[in-house]
Amino acid sequence: MGSRVLGVDFSGASDAGRSLWLTEARSTGEGLVVEDCYSAADEWGVDRERAHAGLRERATDFSVVGLDFPFSLPKALLDEHCCGTWRGLVAWLTGDGPDDPDTFASTCRSTARAYTGDGTAQLRRETDLRRAALCPYDSIVQYQTFHGVRNVLAGLADDPDAAVLPMQSGPAATRVVEVYPAATFGWLGLYREGYKGDHRERRATNIEGIEACSVDIGNFRDAYESSHDALDSLAAAVSAGRVGADPPRHGPREEGHIYV
Structure with missing residues (x-):
């Protein structure tokens, strides 16, 4: 079949x-x-x-x-806000973290600037660099990332019959x-x-x-x-x-x- x-x-x-x-x-x-x-x-x-x-x-x-x-964020941002884990990201966006895409993106940009020390506000994951994809909190995709993780992946992550790869x-x-x-x-x-x-x-x-x-x-x-x-x-x-x-x-x- x-x-x-x-x-x-x-x-x-x-x-x-x-x-x-x-x-x-x-x-x-x-x-x-x-x-x-x-x-x-x-x-x-x-x-x-x-x-x-x-x-x-x-x-x-x-x-x-x-x-x-x-599905996720660069490691530096996960380390700062999510205890270094993807499940921490899910908890951050469904719990007491940012409650809208704009706050989510602005928080990520502030953290990135502090991390790089050179004013760089947008960090990309290794997979983004390999596939020429945008930063996960770029203004074009911040709504998709925020609501995708919060509304879709969070529920699937808790389903024993589903697995969100590769996390x-x-x-x-x-x-x-x-x-x-x-x-x-x-x-x-x-x-x-x-x-x-x-x-x-x-x-x-x-x-x-x-x-x-x-x-x-x-x-x-x-x-x-x-x-x-x-x-x-x-x-x-x-x-x-x-x-x-x-x-x-x-x-x-x-x-x-x-x-x-």
Whole structure:
């Protein structure tokens, strides 16, 4: 039957359901077969809390789940605020730590400046440097990081049938991994940038490149060509479907890892 794979293009906006897209697929001996593609708004509504709760519950139906947001912080920030651990980060963001993305990001920037001593406010994890990803509390992704950890990963981390990799180890029915569609497209030699917005032809090129890697997109071509969010969820599924039993990682385990 193959293992079930879920790829998610995440959003931390107040109306997250509009741009949070999911691709459901099955990994078979012949490759990855897409079985469904839809927005969170269609399933649970546009409200962020409802969309994230629905995603968290849906995730445990799959063998591996790829989520497109930073799972952790650079080690210097974990050491300062989270007792050096990823579970400490979860406790910080769900407990008496910053209670909104702006406070979260400003706290991280202040700590970074004190740590570097040269005014540098943005630190990146080793995996961010390897995959050309943004700092986890950059203004572009701070909402995703804050709400992703707080609303989604915190619940999955406490589920005995789930494991958030690589921070949690051991057998689990559901493995949850961090992915980055831009890095996936770059790895495939496709458009890493410039495929969003009005660039439907470039999205079509990226789809063709994915299909060439033994991925059957079924009847969802129009959805992927029409919406870059939908297409990013496909890329997330492709990377999640490649995760092996003991995948390698870059940098400290507690910093997390972007799987491509």
